[in-house]
Amino acid sequence: MQNNKKGKVKYMNVAILGFGVVGSGVAEVISKNADAILENSGIELKLRRILDIRDFENNEFSALMTKNFDDICNDDEIDIVVETMGGINPAFDFVSSCLKKGKHVVTSNKELVAKKGFELLTLARENNVNFLFEASVGGGIPIIRPISRCLAGNRISEIAGILNGTTNFILDKMIVDKMSFEDALKLAQENGFAERDPSADVDGHDACRKICILASLAFGHHVYPDGVYTEGISKITLKDVEDAGKLGYVIKLIARTKMLESGKIMIMVSPALVKKESILAGVNGVFNACLVRGDATGDILMYGKGAGKLATASAVVGDVIDCAANNEKRKFFGWDAPKENFIEEHENTETALFLRFDKTGIEEELRGVLPVAELTESDGETLVITGLGIEKELMKAIGTVSVKPDSVIRVTDY
């Protein structure tokens, strides 16, 4: 081993599964920043193989390309495997095989971690290797590691995030530029921020996978996306956004989870009102943010662009370096098996609600059946922020009012 003034140099061979946006970014970061990585971490990373079923000819990495996974799995010189294929198949099989072969695995694949995290963490533990996924939640924003560190000497009670840049961009355009949802979505698609089929973003599924990973990490048991109440933003109207604004709120797609006194957790993804003074209200455009509430630390927030080729790639490379630094031993990191009845039905949890009625003169009736924290009549409408109550009880009370509300949206206290 060579010495430099900061310590001994370690040599590590890396393979990449999937040469798409993130995978090619990882290759670029490793090859361009090799010197800086060596200087800053004492680790010399060597890119040894890249798996992709497609052909890449005139490419600086051509010599490393293979279409055969065995070239990676059976190569004992490969220490660390980066999985950036996305999806479950064949990523899950490939990652499992690499862990069983004693290779560290780093992934940016949120679906894989949200759906198979516990199995893969268990395999990693059994084989004394690391399975790391910092890039899976916030791209280049440090989230997983700070949360994992926050658990040292601090009890996390709650996590709330704006974890999807596409929906935040759309809501922001509605708030700031008074665009309709449809026009804002179209603009997001034109700018490449939204897919042609935008449902994974707009319907909240992307944010759901991310909050599942964070809930698993913070509360210690695997939480599967299937069990999580998820509501997207497609029903939010410009009127909702404007009326929320009149009361001093903005509407954001909030993914959140909270440890309840019962020992169960609340977890859901839904549009929600956030006070304009909240730091979360200042998270604009395609930016993401994750707020962590701890008993010792109070509220902590990590903010940045939650996606992007180089941002995500740099987070992956950070994990690769962490694997290399902890090559001899596994990091103490992960969570336990899923737990029966761990998630409280969202209707049974406490919330406040924003209500919009297309009618005035109903204040007395509303106050008769609902806890009312704030009520304004404006332009022929009645806008209400309810007090806190169990969601299904509030909904039942609302059902008894002579007028049906045009909108019902949850209100947060962040």
Add this chain to the structure above:
Amino acid sequence: MQNNKKGKVKYMNVAILGFGVVGSGVAEVISKNADAILENSGIELKLRRILDIRDFENNEFSALMTKNFDDICNDDEIDIVVETMGGINPAFDFVSSCLKKGKHVVTSNKELVAKKGFELLTLARENNVNFLFEASVGGGIPIIRPISRCLAGNRISEIAGILNGTTNFILDKMIVDKMSFEDALKLAQENGFAERDPSADVDGHDACRKICILASLAFGHHVYPDGVYTEGISKITLKDVEDAGKLGYVIKLIARTKMLESGKIMIMVSPALVKKESILAGVNGVFNACLVRGDATGDILMYGKGAGKLATASAVVGDVIDCAANNEKRKFFGWDAPKENFIEEHENTETALFLRFDKTGIEEELRGVLPVAELTESDGETLVITGLGIEKELMKAIGTVSVKPDSVIRVTDY
């Protein structure tokens, strides 16, 4: 070694130097959260000794107290020493001695790290132990570790922070409640957010120490507070705050550093205008935030309460756990010796300025000598945001104007 389902348990003995606010918080966190720490990190921490010159009688830790540093330094069973005394003497001697004895050291003492960091990091390297100081910059906010990680595969170009809660509270009261500086300071003192002698906060020295630590970490050479231009907030008037507001800005005490094309760095602490849309503008009250601009990650921000007994203690305990996890080997972490001519004089760096003249009808004159980005006449005043220019050249041009400006405040682009 005992096994639990996540891995092997490690036993570590800890001593604390200084039983003040943070030191007693560390003792509390370690003793109250021992089970959670074991569960989350596989490390069993045992508090073995506490040094303080004062007497603490009816205290759960009485049996551990000593007034003799040798009881800690010469106790080979002590693996990790926490320094929470503050100041340079005797903290520097004590920490040096512990490192030389092969003990890891964790500190929350920003003055010690800002003034003696390079010497202590060198000693730690020579003795193959860790010297960690996450709590020294942002209390419970993860800052040092994310920045250190950001350096993996990302080139940091700039760091800007609101790193002092006292001054942020005062400016916030001026902005939101239209209080004068003097009244806001008094309120901060009444609330225990400011010392009776508030100069370390109000004059920017506290923020200066913190940005020195961050500059050293990000740019690789020790930067001493003595060499850093530091301007406090005591000259900021309510009028400045209101006029900045008219132009869409808030005034914050910003500590910042930037790598220049010349290879030198810009580093300074001063009040500065921040756009209201900026995420930094949303950092209110006693909250702190640190924005890190990287070539791969873009802008990342870490936010939270920058002080407080348990928040700071939990960051210290996080470092203690990190030392324990890396007991066999030193973490690759730190910076090099200071470098001659590393800091560019602030007058030679580029900035934009906010100017307030107590006169109207001078637009033509101003445009004749200055780059003008924005100019408004309002209530008998002329308010200007200049274009970018070298600070001393802008100041020279301002000197040629027939009217002296009532205020000159830097403008940021965050």
